[in-house]
Structures are given as structure tokens and as C-alpha cells.
Amino acid sequence: MLTARRRWAAAAVILSGSLLLASCGDSDSGGSDGRTLRLWHYEAPDSAMGAAWNEAIKEFEAKHPGVKVKFEEKGFEQIQKTAPMVLNSSDAPDVMEYNKGNATAGQLSRQGLLTDLTAEAAERGWDKKLSAGVRTTSMYDAGGVMGSGKWYGVPNYAEYTMVYYNKDLFEKYGIAEPKTFDDLTAALDAFARKGVTPLANGGAEYIAQQYLYQLALSKADRSWVDKYELYKGRTDFHDAAWTYAAQTFADWVKKGYISEKSTSTKAEDAGVSWIQGKAPILFSGSWWYGRFQSEAKFDWDTALWPGSNLTLGSGGNLWVVPKNARNKDLAYDFIDITMSKKIQNLLGDKGGVPVAADASAITDPKSKKLITDFNTLSRRDGLAFYPDWPVNGFYDVLVSETQKLMTGDEKPDGYLSALQQAYDKAAPKQ
Known part of the structure; x- marks a missing residue:
């Protein structure tokens, strides 16, 4: 069930690019990393999010020579019911989509199953680019209650x-x-x-x-x-x-x-x-x-x-990094790519509600209406x-x-x- 906002500075995009390159190692080495980023999400391939994340995978692999993305499609109910067990094992993915809120991401954070993303959010500028209403579901206190505490997830679309x-x-x-x-x-x-x-x-x-x-x-x-x-x-x-x-x-x-x-x-x-x-x-x-x-x-x-x-x-479902993820640096880089203007603009044109798009770059009339109404809600703090x-x-x-x-x-x-x-x-x- 069931929404996010806006604007990325060019400096943040440049910064994220430098961080991505740094994580890949020296380009003279050929970038033969040999690692695999394990990614789980449950968006249909023809949905706005599915199309955007598929493009993000291509972008990630292009910027990380020698690293492959192993995407595993999971159903919403499947992840909801099995997440605590899977995340507490060695089979945890590196990054996955998970539902936001006290009863879901909040519960996993309270159980110690998610990685604290607070430092990454500050370093990569995610904390500056999400409005208060969207940011609410990113942060959870020690009791797993949203709205304050540490960052345990990053929403890159709204709903x-x-x-x-x-x-x-x-x-x-x-x-x-x-x-x-x-x-x-x-x-x-x-x-x-x-x-x-x-x-x-x-x-x-x-x-x-x-x-x-x-x-x-x-x-x-x-x-x-x-x-x-x-x-x-x-x-x-x-x-x-x-x-x-x-x-x-x-x-x-x-x-x-x-x-x-x-x-x-x-x-x-x-x-x-x-x-x-x-x-x-x-x-x-x-x-x-x-x-x-x-x-x-x-x-x-x-x-x-x-x-x-x-x-x-609210903000959309969250990218979370399991505590047992093997390649957390790659997970952070992938999240950063999904927040880039290129991917955010694509999401917006496909009928999603981006949190960091260039509104003038959205060409589809219905998509513009979708984002305009969201901006109206956002201005009046209308997400409940x-x-x-x-x-x-x-x-x-x-x-x-x-x-x-x-x-x-x-x-x-x-x-x-x-x-x-x-x-x-x-x-x-x-």
C-alpha cells in the first residue's frame, strides 16, 4: 500500500559519480571486481518503478565494470512474510525494496536486521533531498517508530x-x-x-x-x-x-x-x-x-x-540494506543511482511520482498532472x-x-x- 519530492543539485550528482568510481577501484585495473550485487524488488517490469529500476541496473553495471547485478523478483506478500527469517540468515540480499512504516521497516530496524544508513544519507545528500513528509518513513527510533532516530531506508519515489x-x-x-x-x-x-x-x-x-x-x-x-x-x-x-x-x-x-x-x-x-x-x-x-x-x-x-x-x-517503499548484506558499498551506490536525475526523470515520465526529478523534463501530460497534484499535497503537508x-x-x-x-x-x-x-x-x- 499505497507517496515525495524533489530536486537534486548538480553537485550531488557529481559527488555521487565520484563515489561510484571510487567504489569500483582504479580504472587502470580494468575494474574486474568480480562481485555480485544481489537485488530484490517487487515492482512489475511495466510499472514506472520497474522501468526505472531496470534502467538503474544498466547504469550501475556500466559504472561498475566487472560487477553484475543479480535481480530476483519477489512478490510483495512473499517479502512481507519471509523478510525477518531471510534477513537473519546468510541468504540476505545486498539491497531490497521493503514496505515502510512502524509495522514493517520499523519492526525490522527494532530487531536489528537493517543497516543504519544515517552516515550515508548525510554524505550522499539523501537527507537534504527528501521533504519532511517523505523523510518520516526513512527514520525509526529505538522502538521502531517512524519519524525520528536513525535512517534505515531511502524512498526514491512517492505515492x-x-x-x-x-x-x-x-x-x-x-x-x-x-x-x-x-x-x-x-x-x-x-x-x-x-x-x-x-x-x-x-x-x-x-x-x-x-x-x-x-x-x-x-x-x-x-x-x-x-x-x-x-x-x-x-x-x-x-x-x-x-x-x-x-x-x-x-x-x-x-x-x-x-x-x-x-x-x-x-x-x-x-x-x-x-x-x-x-x-x-x-x-x-x-x-x-x-x-x-x-x-x-x-x-x-x-x-x-x-x-x-x-x-x-507517503514516501514510497524503501530501499533497505540488510544487516547481513555482503556488499554494502555496492548497495549504497545502487541506491544513489536510483536517486539521480536521469532515473528520476524516467520514473516521472513513466507515470511514477519521483522525489528528485527535474519537473521541466517530464514530457507526458498525464504524468505532469500526477506530479502537479503531488506538489499541491506536499505544499500543504497533506500526506497522512x-x-x-x-x-x-x-x-x-x-x-x-x-x-x-x-x-x-x-x-x-x-x-x-x-x-x-x-x-x-x-x-x-x-
């Missing part, structure tokens, strides 16, 4: 959620594209009255809980987010924001804005239904953007969730992370409890009580 609109379906049914939240609910109602379920949804995975969290965010502020995500105060799941979210989400299911049958569908099902033109609206992340550019055969557009200063998002982040195991709780809310097996009050119980059991004591 955020938005509303994807199928403009052709809006035109077909004579419904105006929303500009405000009242417009959005009017459109949802108009589609439902015409027999069209307006919102693509995946209740078996993250999609449904992110709809609900966004509804809560529309009634929240930064201090609310900090209490929930960073434990800066007590979180009350029966407050006005959470109560509004649970009641509104349940109401939307009853009204047919969200299909009760989507309780058992996955995120992929929701994305594919939108690609196939079956649903006029999908609320989800920028991680779909490049794929939609390639596969959606209709006119479409995006917008930030209307009427809310906050939305789900994800609902499953705060505590270990909370993702599964959110999935199962939100499914019950969709089927009517749980009422909003009971749903919020279940979340409160699970959160309080696992969160640090205030």
Missing part, C-alpha cells in the same frame, strides 16, 4: 491516493464530473439510480479500508494523524472523524455506491474492473497510474479527494500515511472488520470498538 474518473462513463450517463465533495456524492447517487455501481472496490484487501480512512481524513487535521500514526497522544476511534467515516462508509454500501459483493474481491479486481470500464470511479493510489496509462482505453482523469486537505500517501501502519497486525484487523461492516454483520459502533481494542492492545503505552 498518494486520488480519485480516478472514467470520463467516458460520466459523459455516457450525463453526469457532471465532481469538483466538490457534494458533487461527488451527487454523482455517486446519480450513477446508483441509473443501475451503475459507481465505486470500484476490493474488500478483501486494502481498497475498502482506504475509502474509510479517507472519509475520516476529510474530518481530521495533522495532529489527529500524528496521534494515530506516531502515538503523539491518544487515539479515540469513537471521535467525530472515525465515527463519520464508519457511518458514511456503511451508508454508501446500503445506497449501492459500493457493492456488497465486493467484500471478497481483491485490489487487483478493483483495478481491472476500472480498466475494463465497469466502474466510473476508483479511489486508490498513484501505483496504478502507469498501468492505467498503458491499459485504459477510454478518456480518464484524476483529482485529489475533494474537500480534504489530507489524503493517504496509511490506516494499517500504526501497529503490527492491524492490516488484517482492518480487512476483516471492514468486511463485516460491508456485509452488515457489524454496525459502525461495534466496528470502531473492534479497531480500538486491536489498536490499544498493540500500540505503545501512552
Whole structure:
């Protein structure tokens, strides 16, 4: 689940180049290093990140004669479930993509399984080039809580959620594209009255809980987010924001804005239904953007969730260097290459949200819109992370409890009580 920012100085690029050359040894020796950089990530090759990282591999090998990159494609769930065991063994890769947040990268850092990157971040300028909102997920304290402490990961893209609109379906049914939240609910109602379920949804995975969290965010502020995500105060799941979210989400299911049958569908099902033109609206992340550019055969557009200063998002998944990595110097060099303007610009043009691109170099109109909206969010400190982040195991709780809310097996009050119980059991004591 589920977003980053900007600008690299030319001096940093020159510095990173000198560091790369230094790590390769004297060029007169032919650069016959003979080492292998073991790289794990789970981005699809046709995604923006996948395309950028493939180019980064080529760049790395060109700058490191005699060094080969052994890329192993891993699934997101595979890495999530096996990381603690693998990283605690001699089979750990040199660098890998890992999910950010307290329950994931934070947990690994607390267990001593990740390399402290603080010195590298300062030396290579990574700490200067990530905005505060993106930097939050790079740093973890001794308890594994994000936002302060040592650097254990580097995000080189960002992500955020938005509303994807199928403009052709809006035109077909004579419904105006929303500009405000009242417009959005009017459109949802108009589609439902015409027999069209307006919102693509995946209740078996993250999609449904992110709809609900966004509804809560529309009634929240930064201090609310900090209490929930960073434990800066007590979180009350029966407050006005959470109560509004649970009641509104349940109401939307009853009204047919969200299909009760989507309780058992996955995120992929929701994305594919939108690609196939079956649903006029999908609320989800920028991680779909490049794929939609390639596969959606209709006119479409995006917008930030209307009427809310906050939305789900953060820096992207992290490059982490396992404590047991054999070639840490090569891992640092590879990370540095992914932060170069060349790779960042490519990521942006392919539909990703780069953190260090030259905005004027992005040529694709939709990609420019994606980055413009992100800049809007960034300026207003609008990234509110994800609902499953705060505590270990909370993702599964959110999935199962939100499914019950969709089927009517749980009422909003009971749903919020279940979340409160699970959160309080696992969160640090205030």
C-alpha cells in the first residue's frame, strides 16, 4: 500500500559519480571486481518503478565494470512474510525494496536486521533531498517508530491516493464530473439510480479500508494523524472523524455506491474492473497510474479527494540494506543511482511520482498532472500515511472488520470498538 519530492543539485550528482568510481577501484585495473550485487524488488517490469529500476541496473553495471547485478523478483506478500527469517540468515540480499512504516521497516530496524544508513544519507545528500513528509518513513527510533532516530531506508519515489474518473462513463450517463465533495456524492447517487455501481472496490484487501480512512481524513487535521500514526497522544476511534467515516462508509454500501459483493474481491479486481470500464470511479493510489496509462482505453482523469486537505500517501517503499548484506558499498551506490536525475526523470515520465526529478523534463501530460497534484499535497503537508501502519497486525484487523461492516454483520459502533481494542492492545503505552 499505497507517496515525495524533489530536486537534486548538480553537485550531488557529481559527488555521487565520484563515489561510484571510487567504489569500483582504479580504472587502470580494468575494474574486474568480480562481485555480485544481489537485488530484490517487487515492482512489475511495466510499472514506472520497474522501468526505472531496470534502467538503474544498466547504469550501475556500466559504472561498475566487472560487477553484475543479480535481480530476483519477489512478490510483495512473499517479502512481507519471509523478510525477518531471510534477513537473519546468510541468504540476505545486498539491497531490497521493503514496505515502510512502524509495522514493517520499523519492526525490522527494532530487531536489528537493517543497516543504519544515517552516515550515508548525510554524505550522499539523501537527507537534504527528501521533504519532511517523505523523510518520516526513512527514520525509526529505538522502538521502531517512524519519524525520528536513525535512517534505515531511502524512498526514491512517492505515492498518494486520488480519485480516478472514467470520463467516458460520466459523459455516457450525463453526469457532471465532481469538483466538490457534494458533487461527488451527487454523482455517486446519480450513477446508483441509473443501475451503475459507481465505486470500484476490493474488500478483501486494502481498497475498502482506504475509502474509510479517507472519509475520516476529510474530518481530521495533522495532529489527529500524528496521534494515530506516531502515538503523539491518544487515539479515540469513537471521535467525530472515525465515527463519520464508519457511518458514511456503511451508508454508501446500503445506497449501492459500493457493492456488497465486493467484500471478497481483491485490489487487483478493483483495478481491472476500472480498466475494463465497469466502474466510473476508483479511489486508490498513484501505483496504478502507469498501468492505467498503458491499459485504459477510454478518456480518464484524476483529482485529489475533494474537500480534504489530507489524503493517504507517503514516501514510497524503501530501499533497505540488510544487516547481513555482503556488499554494502555496492548497495549504497545502487541506491544513489536510483536517486539521480536521469532515473528520476524516467520514473516521472513513466507515470511514477519521483522525489528528485527535474519537473521541466517530464514530457507526458498525464504524468505532469500526477506530479502537479503531488506538489499541491506536499505544499500543504497533506500526506497522512496509511490506516494499517500504526501497529503490527492491524492490516488484517482492518480487512476483516471492514468486511463485516460491508456485509452488515457489524454496525459502525461495534466496528470502531473492534479497531480500538486491536489498536490499544498493540500500540505503545501512552
